[in-house]
Amino acid sequence: MTSKSKKSAPEKNKSAKSKGGKKKTPAQAEPPQIEKEPTAAQVPATAPVPAPAPVPEAEVAVSPAVDAGDRERLLHGTHHDPHSVLGAHLVPGGVAFRAFRPYARSVTVVSGELRAELHDDGDGFFSGLLPLREVPEYRLLVAYEGNVHETADAYAFLPTLGDLDLHLIGEGRHEQLWQALGAHPTTHQGVTGTRFAVWAPNARGVRVAGSFNFFDGTGHPMRSLGSTGVWELFVPGLGEGELYKFEITRADGSRTLRADPMARRTEVPPATSSVVTASHHEWGDEEWLARRADRAVHEAPFSVYEIHLPSWRPGLTYRQLAEQLPAYVKDLGFTHVELMPVAEHPFGGSWGYQVTGFYAPTARLGTPDDFKYLVDALHRAGIGVIMDWVPAHFPRDDWALAEFDGRPLYEHSDPLRAAHPDWGTLEFDFGRREVRNFLVANAVYWCEEFHIDGLRVDAVASMLYLDYSREPGQWTPNEHGGRENLDAVAFLQEMNATVYRRCPGVVTVAEESTAWDGVTRPTHLKGPSGFGGLGFGLKWNMGWMHDSLQYMSHEPVHRRYHHHEMTFSMVYAYSENYVLPISHDEVVHGKRSLVSKMPGDWWQQRAGLRAYLGFMWAHPGKQLLFMGQEFAQGAEWSEAHGPDWWLLDPAYGAESDHRGVRDLVRDLNTVYRDTPGLWQLDTDASGFQWIVGDAAEDNVLAFLRYDAEGNPLLAVSHFSPVVRHDYRLGVPEDVPAWHEVLNTDAGRYGGGDVIHPDPVKPEATGWHGRPASIRLTLPPLATVWLRPA
Structure with missing residues (x-):
């Protein structure tokens, strides 16, 4: 039990009266x-x-x-x-x-x-x-x-960690590390209090400092538990809500006050203390979890709405977001949300990509239980939750992980290996078993404790290559003389294997921008490079993103010279399990918003955006769209004020300019989910056939998507601002008629309404190497989907 006291008494004290009467001998x-x-x-x-x-x-x-x-x-x-x-x-x-x-x-x-x-x-x-x-x-x-x-x-108690915990920590194999280290309210030897434990193998001594002793840890020294480097102390009477840090005496005798690397709750930044916490959330997503693993993600519909939670609706807490976000995402038909990093970070302008509290949801929006409430609400709405995870690096803040116990600990001891050349941060030492354990357990933690359905792993390429953004002389080859970071490869394989073993139905997604072989190959299968697969479930297709946006940025009259930028992705489409990402990275730092990348006047820009989205949703691979792009926001995203929601206000007077694009995204998702041909064989070449991929002069692309039963969907994209009448396309002969199920030029989306209201019947005229063909009127800057009537 604690209560406030004067500064002269550095512990919170409770008034107590001595018992009266004569003492017994x-x-x-x-x-x-x-x-x-x-x-x-x-x-x-x-x-x-x-x-x-x-x-x-x-x-x-x-x-x-x-x-x-x-x-x-x-x-x-x-x-x-x-x-x-x-x-x-x-x-x-x-x-x-x-x-x-x-x-x-x-x-x-x-x-x-x-x-x-x-x-x-x-x-x-x-x-x-x-x-x-x-x-x-x-x-x-x-x-x-x-x-x-x-x-x-406090010094009358046995250690709160057992031999098994210490053995697993020493081996770097404690898959639930957060249950052993950190601060945990508990009852120990019949007494309630909080147990503290921290890994600091280079420390000469460690003490607990907190709000209960005015952050003077002198009276609360911890004990070292053998060769593991773990320090431990049970403090009776302490409970939830107490602030704390670890006061570490370095090898040179100097002291440093550090936040807990395993803290499960933190103060609201810029304050930096850790907070003693325990979860009281009662989950209501049992039905979601029970069926989550029924179908492999690469064989299921998977369209993702990427969100920066602090700016989606600025000022909302986790619980307030839970009242609005699930309904909005469900209405648009996305299967999943992807949350930009939620783990605690000191600088909001990093968008969460420079993490200091790997085990704590950011306190800016509420408590850990509040975040669980949001995830629970999304699950109960039938929406999966992917979370950006950043194991590549961490910032140099002197109250966090950098030289945590006086020497390089989480970072590599070689300065060339530790310093990240691009971001001014430090890279993890993936070769140290305790550091790998810290990160692998962290991946498991988010999935098990917060019911996260997937981890999108940030900056994988920077982890895989020793020479990433480094000049000759700034890096040392591996033991085989190569540029591959063998420690990082082993870490990623261990992380993926552990997550998939422990958490059925969870998917890991790699943001990997190179041609590394086998990113989504199982870890036990070796490829031509001799490495086993990294074991990810999906990989961002950065090549498709770059090439297709490059094509769309050209004036239509010049697109004929860049036609290959839209077709080259099919050369390697089945080398990995891909996600097609239009993420936050593509709409910031002067890159302009998605609609603003399109050339022409405002009508042509919106039409080009709609046509592009139709092409994207039909292309093999899963879809990801960043918030604000679903309604053609014209400005770049800013974390300070988020999407321009006012553009959707009918009072704005723009008719269907922005609401029409949002309606299209809703319909794309609806037809997509109802059409297995658009997702069932995303990783199987038998699910795709070109109709015409070389019509560069016409700026036309047409292809078929098939489901496992052989049912086709015909997708035709026309990237010229003119109407093409009676455009002939070869089609399978066994389809008696085709019915238009989606047309991005429809009037309700803001288009010119050049549509096909009646079934389109094939003619016995061979075309494009097929025995039958149909004639379509191609709308300007539009994508049309047709299915057998």
Whole structure:
């Protein structure tokens, strides 16, 4: 139990009155009935304990005071085993009680009817020798100026981590590391409090500092648990909401105050303390989780709405977002949302890509349970949740991970390997087993604790190559003389294998911009390069994104010279399991919004955007669209104010300019989900056939998509601003008629309404190498989808 106190008393204290009446001598008390490790049910924290029998007078007593060496190490924060000194210990002459309580006026031991005030040894040390045969159950009354604090003694407890935890941590194989390290409210040996544990193998000493001791950790030294590098302390009486950090004494004797790398909650930035927390959320997404793994993601509909939560509707909390976001995304028909990084980060302008709190959802929008509430609401609306995950690097803030315990720990010890050349950050040391464990467990943590359905892994290319953005002489080849980062390869393989084994139905997605072989190949299968697959479920198709946007940026009269930019993706379309990403990266930093990339006047820009979206949704691969692009926002995205929602207001007077594009996105998703040919064989070449891929002069692309039963969908994209009448296309002969199911030129989308309301019947005229053909009127700057009538 804690309460506020004056600064002169650096612990929160609770007023306590001494019991009246004459003290009983030990001879008058019954012998104690004490178990080594009583449970909460056996020995309540407040229950009085009888005093043990006295020690025979013949024994020679020793001084109970802390010796000079231990005293010095405790004062300077360099003691590796304070529990061996502080607390209660059997010694010749009885039981020695030692307490280290800086700023205390007095310390009294209370055990049942026994009360004994300890001697003040100076500098916050108190000691006393009681003539007892066994260490009793006891509490401390610590008097400060103006109040008295009653508490169990933190140094009377066994370690809260067991041998199995320590073994797994030492091996780098603790897949639920967050349950062992960090801060956890708990009941230990029948007493409620918070257990703290941190990995700091290079530290000379570690202490817990927090709101409960005015961030002066002097009186709360932690103990080192063997060779694992883990330091641990159970602090009785502490609960949820307490702020804390770890005060680390470096090898050179200097001290640094660090946030907990495993903190599951943080203060709201720019404040940097960790927060003791426990989850109380009751999940309601059992039905979602039960069917999530029914169908492999690469064989299922997967259209993603990418969101930056702080700016989607600026000012909304997680719980307020849960009232609006699921309904909006469900109305538009997206199957998933992808959240830009949610993990805590100090600088909002990084959009979350420079993480300091890998285990904590950003406190800017609420608590961890509030974030769970949002995920739960999305699941109950039938929407999956993908989260951007950033294991490639971390910022250099001196209160976070950089040289955490005085030496490179999470980062590589080689400065050339540690410093990221592009972002001014530090790269993780993927070759260190504890660092790999920290990251692999983090991936599992988000999936298991927050029910996340997928992780989109950021900046994979920067992890895979030792020479990424580095000049000759700035990098060292691997043991085989190559440029591949073998440690990063092993880490990614371990992460993917672990996540897929532990979390059925979860997908991992790689943002990987190179031609690395086997990004989505299983880890146990080797490719031509000799490496096993990285094991991702999906990979962003950065080549398709770059080429297709390059094509669309050209004036239509010049597109004939760039036709290959729209067809080249089919050369490698089945080399990986692809996502087609129009992400936040494409609509910032002067790249312009998606609609603004299109040439021509406003009508042509909107028509070009609609045609492009129709082509994208029909192309093999999954879809991803960044917020604001679904209604043709003309301005670049800004994290300061988010999408220009006012463009959708009917009072704006733009008729269907923006609302029409949003209606098209809704219909694209609806037809997409209802047409297995558009997603079932995304990774199988038998699901695609060109009708015409070389009509460069006409700016026309036409192809068929097939489902597993052989049912076709015909997609025709026309990227010229003219109407083409009676445009002949070869088609399969076994389809009696074709029905238009989507036309991006429809009037309700803001187009010219050049549509095909009636079924289109094939003619027995061979064309494009096929025995039958149809004649269509191609709308200007439009994509048309047709299915068998």
